[in-house]
Amino acid sequence: MELSWGSFTGMKIKAIIFDVNETLLDMQKLEDEINAGLGNSLGFQIWFSKLLHYSLVENEIGSHHDFSKVAFATLKMAASYFGKEFSEKEIQSLLRLVKELPAYPEVGMVLKALKEDYHLIALTNGNQETAEAQLKYAKIDEYFNGIYSVDVVGKFKPHPSTYQKVLKDYKLKAHEAIMVAAHGWDIAGAQNAGLKTVFVARKGKSLYPLVNTADGLVKDLKGLMETL
Structure with missing residues (x-):
């Protein structure tokens, strides 16, 4: 470019x-953490794309959950994509670095x-x-x-x-x-x-x-x- x-x-x-x-x-620290949790080097990208995607879905359907809730929901979806099932506590642990x-x-x-x-x-x-x-x-x-x-x-x-x-x-x-x-x-x-x-x-x-x-x-x- x-x-x-x-x-x-x-x-x-x-x-x-x-x-x-x-x-x-x-966001590298968070990326590394999520990639490790999902067991795939593309895990973060898959999740972050879903996060942005479903925030736009919320715009279109007239719904609005705050971004942290959408992040939680879409990380659960990303886990399913990679054949994993995370508990609420595990998802919260993966996302904790967003504030750090x-x-x-x-x-x-x-x-x-x-x-x-x-x-x-x-x-x-x-x-x-x-x-x-x-x-x-x-x-x-x-x-x-x-x-x-x-x-x-x-x-x-x-x-x-x-x-x-x-x-x-x-x-x-x-x-x-x-x-x-x-x-x-x-x-x-x-x-x-x-x-x-x-x-x-x-x-x-x-x-x-x-x-x-x-x-x-x-x-x-x-x-x-x-x-x-």
Whole structure:
């Protein structure tokens, strides 16, 4: 992937909205734990795909369980896929590390620098308690003006209402905010809501080819800081 920037010339960016998991936080510890539990090197990917899939199902059927409950249910489904049956206690044990994920090495430094000039907002599919615990554990919570769970609107990203809630609360026009994410589906959702977007090309992550590319493509958050 060629990493480049679209043009932000003449635009007044007031806020930067960050996805949390895999954008700011390194999920490798959790991936290793789930792969070991499921006995397969693709276990985490199978589970995480189901987690995102069924969050979208909830959007479509008008249901909304918080992300932790969907994570629990879909890990049980993933276990069945691999011919395993986990107890409730075993599933909780596998998922415990979600609140103990480190930030990627550059994240704290970049957020500290960006906070001087922009409102920084975290927007995650996770529930509020988990989101706050994650950012506190990673020692980056102090850099955010706001931490948002999608539970506040009862829809999961990439539903437009999730991004629009942040814009409304901060009295922002869509073009005054940048959504930063390592997920193609999140970039597509933010674009649909009118936001500028920056894709972080973390290992194994890619954009969705059937929508417009992100306004900016960076290898890590240092690319974001250097450009802004």
